[in-house]
Amino acid sequence: MFELLLQGHPIGKIKAVLFDKDGTLSNSESHLLKLSSMRVKEAIKRFHSANTNNQTKEELESLLYKSYGQSSDRSLKPTGTIAVASRKDNLTTTATIFCLMGETWPNSIELAQEVFKTVDKRINELPTRSERNHLLPGAMKMLNELSSNGVICALISNDSRSGIQGFLRDNKLTDKFSCHFWSAEHIPTKPDPGAIKGLCHSLGLAPEECAMVGDSDSDMRMAREANIKISLGYISGWTSTPLLTAQDHIIEQWDDFKVETTTNIAHNLNQS
DSSP states (O other): OEEEEETTEEEEEESEEEEOOBTTTBOOHHHHHHHHHHHHHHHHHHHHHHOOSOOOHHHHHHHHHHHHTBOTTOOBOTTSHHHHSOHHHHHHHHHHHHHHTTOOHHHHHHHHHHHHHHHHHHHHHSSOHHHHTOBOTTHHHHHHHHHHTTOEEEEEOSSOHHHHHHHHHHTTOHHHHTTOEEOTTSSSOTTSHHHHHHHHHHHTOOGGGEEEEESSHHHHHHHHHTTOSEEEEEOOSSSSOOOOOSOSEEESSGGGEEEOOHHHHHHHHHHO
């Protein structure tokens, strides 16, 4: 077991730390804003080419941006759909907006699927994958410290398997996480507490032996319901600070989060 430290104070002993990805380890805001904008533009294009109702472009645009969790100034809410929810949930949200605009549900689902498929292709062709996968300040140093001291690190994310693997490759983190991740293609997905239990089982650990770090209350509630020992909310991954209420502790900067090293343990034993 390893003692976790927050601002130098011990907060509990664990064997592994489970990390959310977007907004926790990865700076994803600019990518998500681009993704949202591309989906809205494609949705407007396809809706008006397929629809005969006299609805305005402005109304559809406004509803879509609100549904994705963007304010009137187009800034991103860290608790919004596109920031927190899975691709499947965002697709359902888009189809629901089409339905509210007068389309049938079957047509709405088909339109949403076409929008997402087209945007996925276009955004994957942009030379910005490594840019959207940038680690947040201090994250690499923190991960190096955990892994070098034997703490198991794992990822739990609503990103795809290929998206997670790309993130690990781009940041040279494959050796730190190996195959220790749970993606949107695993069942169940976040925020079902079964996702944490499934990941912990794959690690050969009980949730009570692990800590969970995330940037949303859905992460924190999932951790609590899965009986994770320590839940930590990270709040510096977005322009707008997430308002968290369900965590055991808050991490403001990665430099504040450490593990008690073997050197420190030996020093403390000698002092005693």
